[in-house]
Amino acid sequence: MNKNKEQLLNKRYKAEQRFRLYGLSAIFMALLFLTIFIFKIFSTGYSAFQKTWLIVPVTFDAELMMLDQNPSKEDLQDADYYDIALKSMADLDPNANEDQENELKRMVSYFFEKEIKNELLNDPNLIGKTKEVYLTASDDLDQVFKGNYPRDLPEDQRRVSDYQLKIFDQLVANGKVESKFNISFFTNADSREAELAGIASSFMGSIFSILVCLMIAFPVAVLAAIYLEEFAPKNRFTDFIEVNINNLAAVPSIVFGLLGLGVLLAIFHLPRSTPLVGGITLSLMTLPTIIIAARASLKAVPPSIREAALAMGASRMQTTMHHTVPLSMPGTLSGTIIGLAQALGETAPLILIGMVAFVNTIPGSPMDPAASLPVQIYIWAESAERGFVEKVSACIMVLLGFLIIMNLFAQIIRHKFEKKWS
């Protein structure tokens, strides 16, 4: 009898130990996957925050620019910079033939003419002088400099020719290639050229979408939750509504995209590809999440507080507004932010309403066409150029940073409001 009991006890302890082990290994697995994921993204993405520049001597020859003596500001604006730009690239190799000159030109971004123009506009005294100008390297050379380019491939399988590599190596040896922080990644809109593409358009698009989504979803959801929880009679009709809200939370997001396409664009003719339409579509998706969170936190307010207020002669409205809703706010707000974070990472519905279009302008309002961060990731991930690989990871890093900040915000709100009184 006693022996049996001891065996049983041992068995119970062992079961507990096993259970702990399972739990620990589950956490370990989760951490491992997370680490691999983050390491992969950071290791491919960090280089996108650096940009390679070629330092090329440019002679600002007034004759080539078709400028008279003492040119005015407008003259400088209208001057022809293409020839001096071309010449300064060709001068990198005095012995180059015509084909090679073309290749030399393609070592920098097609933007190089403008970079030279800006240099002169900043300092008009440069006319007739020679200055070393920073020119954005082409995306392939950028990758070569960052060591991401397979130089040992046969030449016909590479986008960089042997000749370009030779000149580039000379420039590197002379210290005429520099890597600097990539500001244009944050200030430029999308571009077909990887070296010029930035996230400004999609970042602003995401912010506008989220704001529209917040402004629609939050008031509607909170009012709906308050009504359902505090005022609605409990009958079959409200049960039906409750079941449907829960169902709505489980509807795949692409369905909401179709709804946006069919209703907002086809019937109401709202402007296509805009954060306005995106935000409305996302708000439909976020609504049930916020309603459920708000109802849960209203339910969590102790009934004794409601009774206390009612017994003091407060009306139902006063009880709700003075006591129940303020107490439920921390939960509601963190639910809202989690819902918004979900919406921020949503791609499918935005693709359907046209936010996947190529947008090379930065939106100034929710009515301007824009992309959004997750859609930008999708667009770049589809592009063939090697230069976009690191951009995808960099964009993911920005999106993750955004999400982390939002979640942090949710935590802070929670703590701030909850600590105050308990």
Add this chain to the structure above:
Amino acid sequence: MRKNGVKMIKIKAKDVDVFYGKKQALFNISLDIEENQVTALIGPSGCGKSTFLRCINRMNDVIDICSVKGEILINDFNINDKSCDVVRLREKIGMVFQKPNPFPKTLYENVSYGPTIHGMAQSKQEMDEIVETSLKKAALWEEVKDRLHEPGTGLSGGQQQRLCIARAISVKPEVILMDEPCSALDPIATAQIEELIDELKKEHTIIIVTHSMAQAARVSQNTGFFHLGQLIEHGSTDKIFKNPDNKKTQDYITGRFG
């Protein structure tokens, strides 16, 4: 209180039935409550004494499935009548609950809430006065006067309950309902509250539901004994405890059941 030897009746319940859905919780309760006296309602758990108490300020309205029949007259006005305004009624009838339930706000806000929503103070000064007198009447002023703007939830259990009493009397109610106000408190806090009840009955009519027969005997002048949803017996506390008419009352008082 007796004027010229006649009992002044504050509340008159006539044939009150209460149903929770189909289940009947109170049967035909008729009970008179005397003005400026403490009336204790005793009885075993689930006998309906709290339900009856909650009829008096119509807190049962909050429960969807609960329905009340019969008349409850306060100052000869039937509160179950359709013309009765619940908000006004509850202004006149304060309530103190079993578990102290101060609002998660400051002490000051707790006490000033009732006067604020009922518009009882014209200025900050008047409000300060109401808060001070209410807290003084609840015998809490000396303990908290230096921390009026700290959270009410930071007080001890007994202090919280006295805060709830202060909150209830801040709107100068005619009647105070107490639903087992001491069941969550230790003996010292209980003694303080009982002393307070004795003081409060000078200005208010008090009905107290209690599980403790000793407490009923200590604080009340009248007692009603409930059993299984029926009012078995009621009368002066002296009589109920010393010489009850009904055998069930006798058995309960002497601890034979319940």
